[in-house]
Amino acid sequence: MTTTRGATEPDSRGRTGLDQVGRGLDRNPDVVVRDVEVTSDGWHVLRRTTFDVRGRDGSWTTQQRETYDRGNGAAVLPYDPVRGTVLLTRQFRWPAYVNDHPDGMLVEVAAGLLDADDPETAVRREAREELGVRLGQLTHVVDAFMSPGSVTERVHCYAAPYGPEDLVDAGGGVAEEGEEIEVLEVPVDEAMAMLGDGRIVDGKTILLLQWAALHGVVTSDGWVPAAVGEPSVRPGAPAGPDVRPGRRARA
Numbered sequence: 001m002t003t004t005r006g007a008t009e010p011d012s013r014g015r016t017g018l019d020q021v022g023r024g025l026d027r028n029p030d031v032v033v034r035d036v037e038v039t040s041d042g043w044h045v046l047r048r049t050t051f052d053v054r055g056r057d058g059s060w061t062t063q064q065r066e067t068y069d070r071g072n073g074a075a076v077l078p079y080d081p082v083r084g085t086v087l088l089t090r091q092f093r094w095p096a097y098v099n100d101h102p103d104g105m106l107v108e109v110a111a112g113l114l115d116a117d118d119p120e121t122a123v124r125r126e127a128r129e130e131l132g133v134r135l136g137q138l139t140h141v142v143d144a145f146m147s148p149g150s151v152t153e154r155v156h157c158y159a160a161p162y163g164p165e166d167l168v169d170a171g172g173g174v175a176e177e178g179e180e181i182e183v184l185e186v187p188v189d190e191a192m193a194m195l196g197d198g199r200i201v202d203g204k205t206i207l208l209l210q211w212a213a214l215h216g217v218v219t220s221d222g223w224v225p226a227a228v229g230e231p232s233v234r235p236g237a238p239a240g241p242d243v244r245p246g247r248r249a250r251a
Contacts, residue, residue, distance in 0.1 A: 006038040006045065018045050021069070030054040034062070044070040067152050074123040074156040075111035077208035078133050079188070079217055081161055086191050086212070087131045088205070090182040091173070101201070107184065107194060108202040111155065119156035127160075130181050132171030135160040141211050146203050155204055159217060188212070 005011045006018040019036045032052040040046040050064050078087040090107050097104025112126040120138055127135050141157040173179025186194075191209055194200040200209070211217075 004038075005041040011038075011041045013043070019047070021045075021047065022049055039066065044068060066150060068150055069152045071113045071115070072119075072154045072156070073111055073113050074119040074126065074158065075109050075204045075208065076123045076127050076135065076138070076158040076160055077109045077205075077212060078127060078131065078135060078160050078162045079212060080163055081217070082163065084188050085185050086188055086209070087127075087133055087162065088184045088186055088191065089130050090184060091180065096201075106202050107200050107205065109205045109208050111204060114156075120158070123156070123158050128168075128171075130171050130173050130179075131183050132167060132169040133162050134166045134168050136162060136166070139217075141208060144204070144207060157204060157208055157211075159208060159212060 006015055008016065010016055011018070018038045022036050023033055025031070025033055030053060034050040034052060036050075037048045038045065039048050046066060046068055048064055048066050050062065052060050052062050054060050079085070087110070088107050089110055090105055092104045093101070093106045094104060096106055110123075110126045110130040112122060112130075114122045117125065123138065124135050127133050138158045138160045141159055143154050143156050145151075145154055147153075171181065171183045173181035191200070192213060195206060195209060200206060
């Protein structure tokens with residue numbers, strides 16, 4: 001049932017005018033927006049939009065689509081080019097659990113919503129909160145729509161080097177926000193094996209690990225190919241699976 005909360009009446013977060021988003025879009029002459037309704041009163045915004053679409057044969061049809069608007073996000077893969085490791089998280093995800101994931105505990109790259117920050121500021125914030133790592137120079141990988149059929153979110157994806165000296169605290173997320181995040185430091189070969197055997201099924205994490213493998217950013221022996229614009233570095237002793245103090249690795 002359509003509600004006026006968030007439109008003419010304040011929603012639970014005091015917002016109004018949420019039904020105006022998208023009404024004025026005219027960048028595509030083959031799409032004409034007819035109406036936008038706010039259909040839920042939750043933390044994020046669910047809308048039902050009615051629009052006309054002109055097909056390749058010139059005929060017009062009317063369609064309706066629901067979109068979930070939670071804002072945009074940023075994600076980062078920290079990699080140690082000397083020890084050949086990457087930093088990942090593990091946390092419970094209800095949507096995955098309810099959709100047949102065995103236990104809902106997903107291994108992912110650090111990520112979060114932008115809120116009021118720019119993507120680079122947000123991704124450094126999330127890396128510090130979730131992983132306890134201070135990031136080096138960021139490499140922008142891609143901006144990706146992860147579920148464009150229904151979710152408006154665009155995720156700004158980055159990679160960044162780190163070393164042991166950059167592990168400045170335990171990470172684990174923000175307790176006040178209900179976060180309980182396990183921090184995993186994993187050899188890159190193990191991370192790629194996790195892609196192959198289904199231990200990693202998160203889209204942004206698959207994307208960033210595949211990018212790292214494709215570009216040779218980090219390898220199991222710690223060499224960084226000259227093609228990525230950095231000098232090759234001979235590694236020290238190989239690193240095994242690890243977890244930050246007070247947390248347990250099960251990778």
